[in-house]
Amino acid sequence: MHGFRGVGASPGIAIGRVFVHVPPSLAVSDATVPAALRQAEVESFLQGRQKALVGFESLIDKVRAEKGDxxxxxxxxxxxxxxxxxxxxxIVGRIRDDGQSALAxxxxxxxxxxxxxxxLDDEYLRQRADDLSDIGRRLMLAIAGVEEVRLEDLPKGSIVVAQDLGPSDTARLDRDRVAGFVVAAGGRTSHVAIMARTLELPAVVGCADIFDVATSGQVIALDGGDGRVMVDPDAEALADFECRRAAHATAMEAMRALSPLPATTGDGHRAFLGVNIGTPADAEAALPWNPDGVGLYRTEFLFMNRTGLPSEEEQYRAYAAVVRAMKGRPVVIRTLDVGGDKPVDGLGFTREDNPFLGWRGARLFLYGSDGAIPNRDPEVKQQMEAQLSAVLRAAVDGNVWLMYPMISSVEEVDVLRQQQDDVRARLAAAGRQVGQIRTGIMIETPGAALVADKLAEKVDFFSIGSNDLTQYTLAADRGNGRIAPVYQPFHPGVWRLIAGVIKAARRRAIPVGLCGELAGIEEAALPLLGLGLDEYSMAAPTLPRIKRIIRAATMPEAEAIARAILDAPTAAAALAMAGDAMRAVLGRVQ
Amino acid sequence: MYAQEVEIVNPTGLHTRPGNAFVKKAKEFTSTINVIKGEKRANAKSLLTLMKVGCSMGDHVTIEAVGPDEVDAVDGLVAFVATLKD
Known part of the structure; x- marks a missing residue:
């Protein structure tokens, strides 16, 4: 029996037999090909390409028949x-002029x-980069005349163990024969991880040492939630995995049953559960989970898949599509939230020593390169007006809440509201139809959190951006692995700020939501409820898990755990208490 | 040389399937055809270079052709772009 720990990439428990998928290895020579032999290398490339094309054509036919157009x-x-x-x-140039072999x-x-x-710094094209590797690998195999490993007819119940799997591999898998994946490479956003989640098959990635032990035919069990993998488990471990597999299946069923129900506590307190989205397609995809609205629409995606800026018309089409899909449910549209760490083309970003403390979020609209407030740089001003106009126009079709990110002070809100009023007046003067909206801000800097009572007098709602609030409060970069232990979402200091923000919002009777990762963490659901949070916004598949906890609880219980967390000495203690409280509540209903 | 401007109207732009269809259409012509967006130029018969230019919904691009069927090529491709739906 051998246990491993990888990264849980697609939740669920799978038990089956190992099918080791090893792509054939290729020896590539980097020796220079003599001029006389180069034409033969070119021929070998062209013939290999033709062969690879035939392979693709049969794959296309198979995929079309099994998985659609x-x-x-x-x-x-x-x-x-x-x-x-x-x-x-x-390729031919490299062979003819540089004397490379066809493979090289x-x-x-x-x-x-x-x-x-x-x-190109564009999420969509980054994924295409992985496709290019996959295409290149198939082409090289064809040139070398190496046979592909057949993935079509693996035994039923197989758990595919591989170094990595590309799109052309997973497309050839027969879904009914695969029970799960264990992959040595990759992270949660790798192709195989995304594919596994789409197919709802359990998967563990980043399991680097798996090949030390696993051979085809062995029994293997994996937990795609926590990343545990067990090769050749003993009877006890196997029974444990089987038990958890059954529990997971029951839980999934219960969650599907939950989607039509509201997130109401046992004593009748209603919380709102929204979704975080980036595109109109995300909004459509979220509908089966029956969200109470969109708690965060990240408009950045419109700006990233391109050079130059999206027109007002293009933005309007996207916003209106989301607003219509939500059919009157609130849609919180966040204005462009980018910074120097991920600059958008065409807005005049310059290098900064500290992009996370620099020109980002609503500061784009606020601070000009010449020191002017608000920003009068033509590109930014034009973009700001285009975005606000598009949002105001989209509001005609539904319930729009506009949100400014990265606010530090009351003056900033005054300036932004004035600009927004100007844009509205201009649209009205031009005879354009505009809708009513609510205007709010993200609370993600400690300074804003501490003056939330003053900010609450200026806006219609708050949304707590817990990721950045945690990062700025603890002065810890989320992406810096070495100091990962410093970044603690359950740090009582972060929670005291959150508590203060919620209190300030409630005193002015404005709604307060939370749209960071904390909203989707099960242990956080009760204490946030107890503090009085109105709305949680998270990835759609997480909704039922949070809803289940809220529906099982009562407000006095939630308030008790909220008080306990604020008084906890450490993040670990706070998390442990929150976990105990959650399990106590859930234990009662199961 | 003959050229015309056209607006990309389909949501996914000239990526993935619409891009692939566009390249196939371009290959029906013998002229050399370029797609120009701002400073970037792509060979209309190469999906790889076309993807790197990144033609998205709302972009205005120029289609330019040089060759015996340049007018047919440009007019044909402009009309083709206008009918894209995905």
Missing amino acids: DLAGVFEGHAEILMDEELGEA AVRDAMEAQRAEFLA
């Missing part, structure tokens, strides 16, 4: 890239393309 279309795109004339010329030329040409895609 959408996924088949993806691989048609891959086939097009395989045969791309610019790529082909680059393909490897390096693909890597160059990949690097270009990765440099």
Whole structure:
């Protein structure tokens, strides 16, 4: 029996037999090919490419028959890239002019393309970069004449163990035969992780040592939630996994049953559960979870898949699509929230020593390069007006709440509201139809949290951005692994700030939500409820887990655990108390 | 040389499937065809370079062709872009 710990990438428990998927290895020579032999290398590339194309065509037919036109279309795109004339010329050039072997030329040409895609700083194109590796690998195998491992006919109940899996691998898998994945490489956003979540198959990624032990045919059990993997488990461990598998299935069913029900406590207190989205497609995808609205619409995505800025019209179309999809439920649209760490093209970002403490969020609209307040730089001013106009127009179709991120002071709110009034007046003067909106701010700087009582007099709602609030309160970069222990979402200092913000909002009777990761952490649900939080906003699949806890609780219980957390000496103690309280509440209903 | 400007009207722009269809259409013509957006130029017959230009909904791009069927190519592709729906 051997236990491993990877990264849980797709929740669920799987028990099955190992199917080790090892892609054939390729020996690539970097020796210079003599001029006389280069034409033969070119021929070998062209023939290999033709062979790879035949492989893609049969994959496309198979995928079309089993999974439909959408996924088949993806691989048609891959086939097009395989045969791309610019790529082909680059490869032939490397062989003819640089004397590279066909294999080395393909490897390096693909890597160059990949690097270009990765440099575009665009989530969508980054994923395409991984596709390029996959296409390149298939092309190299075809040139080398190495047979692909057949993934189509693996035994039923297999758990695929691999170094990594690319799109062309997972597309060939027969879903009914795969029980789960354990992958040595990758993180939660790798292709196989996303694919596993889409297929609702349990998966563990980043399990680097799995190949030390696992061989095909062994019994293996995995927990895609906490990342535990057990190869060749003994009877006791196996029974434990089976027990948890059954419990998980029951829980999933209960969660599906929960989606039509409101998040109301046993004593009748109603909380609102919203979703975080980035695109109109996300809003559509969230509808089966029956959210009470959109608690955070990140408008950044509109700005990232491109050079230049989106027009008012383009923004209007996206915002209106989300607002309509939500059919009158509130949609909190956050104005462009980017900074120097991830600059958007065309707004005049310059290098900063501390981008997280720099020109970001609503500060874009506020502070000009010439010191002017508000910002009068033409590009930013134009973008601000385009975004506000698009939001005001989209409000005609539903219930829109506009939210400014990264606020530090009352003066900033005054300036932003004035600008917004100006835009509204201009639209009205031009005879454009605009809707009523509520205007709010994110509370994510400690300074804003501490003057929340003053800010509450200026706005219609608050949304606590717990990720940045934690990062700024504890002065800890979330992405810095070495100091990861400093970043503690349950740090009582963070919670005292949150408590103060909620109290200030309630005193002015304005709604207060929370849209950071904390909103989706089960242990945080009760104490946030007890502090008086009105709205939680999270990734759609998390909704039932939080709803289940709220529905099982009563307000006095929630208030008691909230008080206990504020008085906890450490984050660990706070988390332990919150966990105990949650389990006590859930234990009662199960 | 013949050129025309067109607005991208479909939500996914010239990525993925619409991009693939656009490239296939471009290959029906013998002229050299370029898609120009701002400073960036792409060979209309290469999906890879077209993706890197990143033609998204709302963008105005110029389609330019040089060759025996340049007018047909540009007019055909402009009309094609206008009919994209995905």
